[in-house]
Amino acid sequence: MHIRCIIVDDEAPARDELRFLLSAYEGIDIIDEADSATAAIAKIEELKPDLVFLDIQMPGRNGFEVIKALASETAPKPHYVFATAFDNYAIQAFEASAVDYILKPLSSRRLAQTLEKVRTLIAQKNNSFIEQQLQVLLDKVSPPVRELIKISVEKKGKMRLLSPEEIVFCSYADNHILVHTSNEALPIHGITTMDKLEEHLAGSSFFRVHRAILVNLNAIKEFSPWFHGKYNLIMDDRFATELAVSRSRVREFKMKLGL
Missing domain, CATH: 3.40.50.2300 (Response regulator)
Known part of the structure; x- marks a missing residue:
């Protein structure tokens, strides 16, 4: 045989x-x-x-x-x-x-x-x-099925619930977090730090490319090596937003993508 x-x-x-x-x-x-x-x-x-x-x-x-x-x-x-x-x-x-x-x-x-x-x-x-x-x-x-994950954002004075799949990336600046979808950026409600947001989205397809940027790996359109050992990402939104993966996180980023 x-x-x-x-x-x-x-x-x-x-x-x-x-x-x-x-x-x-x-x-x-x-x-x-x-x-x-x-x-x-x-x-x-x-x-x-x-x-x-x-x-x-x-x-x-x-x-x-x-x-x-x-x-x-x-x-x-x-x-x-x-x-x-x-x-x-x-x-x-x-x-x-x-x-x-x-x-x-x-x-x-x-x-x-x-x-x-x-x-x-x-x-x-x-x-x-x-x-x-x-x-x-x-x-x-297999890990147990997690409870439903939603992100609460504010739009025109009302609260809107987003699924992780709707989020392209999240950014932190001026002491507040913005949640970026394919066509707009909305302030988050209820979560005050990127650490807490990263913890809330743990198990989803999100990766912290920079201390102030959390990206949805499924929303990366393309990427390429950049200056000083960094990587440059182009996100799949209407703005084709460019984001950088910090040099210290490039290795883990590549591992996440199986590269």
């Missing part, structure tokens, strides 16, 4: 180590590698491997999000083996699913056990069971 597999890890040494360990086993064909969740999703969709060795903690989207993104695929699902440094609590969730896990640093003995399990599962060819068990895993590791 030949097993076609893809290795997904953002660190090249980790991919090289796993490739070396797998070379000791007959019938394991490494058909590609990926260094991010985004790249992994594209390669899994294209190549349809039997097995994916999947890192959990990666810049931007994590390993669980790879599975979520591919959940609607009608083709036979690959078997996922997580490479993880997670604690025992998370491992209990893995053990309840059809996937397996290997702890970093990798062990040849543990890898052999994993491959034996994968060979057995592939031989069973029960894709519906795989889908069911992957959903069990995602249900256990």
Whole structure:
């Protein structure tokens, strides 16, 4: 039995180590590698491997999000083996699913056990069971659904509630916060600091590019490197507003976007 597999890890040494360990086993064909969740999703969709060795903690989207993104695929699902440094609590969730896990640093003995399990599962060819068990895993590791988030702003003497999706960015100046939508800027009501606003929007697609600017990552039209290690953003509003990512936040900004 030949097993076609893809290795997904953002660190090249980790991919090289796993490739070396797998070379000791007959019938394991490494058909590609990926260094991010985004790249992994594209390669899994294209190549349809039997097995994916999947890192959990990666810049931007994590390993669980790879599975979520591919959940609607009608083709036979690959078997996922997580490479993880997670604690025992998370491992209990893995053990309840059809996937397996290997702890970093990798062990040849543990890898052999994993491959034996994968060979057995592939031989069973029960894709519906795989889908069911992957959903069990995602249900256990997914964060709880947050309460409805709204931002209160003032317009013509009345209070208006905005959804996060309506906000392009927020700015702080002269001791007050302005909420910028695609066509106007409105003063916020009830929240007095950017720290509090950032906390209120935690879990949404917002990122603090500067101590006085909080942007909706989904509302960035384009961006490019700028002077002194900064990045320049062009926002998707009618003004094509330009904002700068401070040099100290560029690395985290790129990680958020999976770059």
